[in-house]
Amino acid sequence: MSEGLSYREALREAHRSALAGDARVFLMGLDVGAYGGTYAVSKGLFEEFGPLRVRDAPLSESGFVGAGIGAAMGGMRPIVEIMTVNFSLLALDQIVNVAATLRHMSGGQFSVPIVIRMVTGAGRQLAAQHSHSFDGWFAHVPGLRVVAPATVEDAGGMLSTAVDDPDPVIILEHNALYSTRSKVAPPLPPVPLEGAAVRRPGQHVSIIAYGGSVSKALQAASSLAQEGIEAEVIDLRSLRPLDSKTVLESVGRTSRAVVVDEMWKTGSLAAEIVAQIAEQAFYELDAPVARVCTEEVPIPYARHLELAALPDVSKIVSAVKGLFKGG
């Protein structure tokens, strides 16, 4: 086994310690039990904790998310895994109309301490029904916390914090991240569910990204540094609430911003961030704000078309260069 911990293992360890530390915690979802999870996050947990704590659910997202919400209201601490974000749409009613609203509608008498993990993003040739990004749709909804861990440390640490949170937390796990590794050892410390992070400091341009786009932004920044452009890379980490302060402060320093988002550009989370920059940092801008988003097509199956549709390092580099001389 390689050194350190993978994103997948960090999540597994966080599940393990949550299951071991709190009898109210259980994991539920499609193939999370005997099969070990579609992305092998829960591999071994079924054997370790048994079928009551690691529960295979029937193929009904609305049903098992709803059951999770009911269990949470009944005093349990469920973690529900949804195989891909595309399928979460079947449970959108439960998430938006029930989980997000009950604290408000009951005047604080009920809370819904559920964690809903879902796999998001493209890049694995899984075609249009398994590859989309709807991060901004969830980030739109008051009553939800939405996080998109981009690092091994955040994956494990945010899950631990989310399990203890008294309100519904959506964790968006980009499929390209499961095998990324970090030289850390379990147990990972809990990580707050709010606050963006500056992953690389720089003074010429802010590249704002989250989830699976952060590593692309960092690679673009390295490449730009060789040409004398020092990019600051902001990892949003939490999509709701958004840490606008960190974004605006960064743009205040650099006067330029490129937002990277795997959503389609129209109505994307990037659109919200650009709007906030325009509203609150207009006079700091030295160039128009740019976005690198997914092309407005259902994600293609063909490898070359899929790659062409997605944000990548060279698109980020050229968007950044477009904000400078001769751009």
Add this chain to the structure above:
Amino acid sequence: MADFRMPSLGADMEDLSLVEWKVAPGDAVRRGDVIAVVETDKSAVEIEVFDSGVVGEILVQAGSSVPAGTILATIETGESSSPSASPPVEAPAAGESPAPVEAPPAPVPGPVPKRVRMSPAARKLARELGIAEEGLQGSGPRGAVTREDILAAAEAGKQGPQAGMRKAISAAMSRANREIPHYYLSSTIDLSPSTEWLKAHNADRPPEDRLLIGALLIKAVAMAVRKVPELNGHYIDGAFRSSERVHVGMAVALRQGGVIAPAIFDADQCTLEELMRRLKDMVSRAREGRIRGSELTDASITITSLGDRGCDEVFGIINPPQVAMIGFGGIRQGPWVLDGAVVPRDLVTASLSADHRVSDGHRGARFQATLAKRLQEPEKL
């Protein structure tokens, strides 16, 4: 067809840099339109066209430096083809009832003043640093002016133009002192009639409508010089040409250092209110670097005033090719003999520096006396 040439914008300014075209070939222009911006040693100057027509060929590109007189562009002035030429106006014959007024032909839109393409951050910084936006060269996306460009302009402003202006002033003043045999006259004038009149005039007016004493001094000079035309005009190539019109140059100190003296045209014909308005406009434009070329070159006499700096008298060096400079010291209360008694009055010392090649002390004294008399009758200004 007419030529649009690089104007001569003052003594000893040889290289003038064309920084911006405000028109393109095919644009309609009318006499008086500002169509180019030229950077002199002193400041950026807007250049007017003297012919109406259509811009033909642009012969000198923005960014080039050329000597005065160089043809910058051609203006097609063909009578019939010119879309901006006004149709000749025929006076209606006597007795004929005036024809119903026809709607005038739609005016040819002049060149729309081009907004400088500039980032919000750059615009904010430019305002903070007092950098004029006109004529800035942008290095950002699609030629936009960026913060870096403003910082560069601010840096250049600290060295270049100011050093350039010093050089220009040095050249012009050295030449003036070398070539012009100056003579100087000075008179202390009882200004109380003017200051009292001004006090009464301003009493019931809101601050923005009030006059300053400067407007009265300019008008008095402009009227007095009409009586002594040897002081109003230009000495060029060994000959003096008196000016029909009185364009009074006002020395304006610039914040970044240096001085320019843009003209108030036909100051003798202006009401005091009009003079006041133009004076305010002139000073603010001078400090923003938005003075037109003709305003810098066409003054026929110049006034300098250092009264607000506490000087009692100022003997200026004539600004060639003009032949006279009027200096005003500060207005102060002092003892004055009036009807055999010493009384406190508002006093000002007016001085005349004049070109002895053109006028003699006798004529200069006539001017001084006329000026003093004008200021005793402020209601007639």
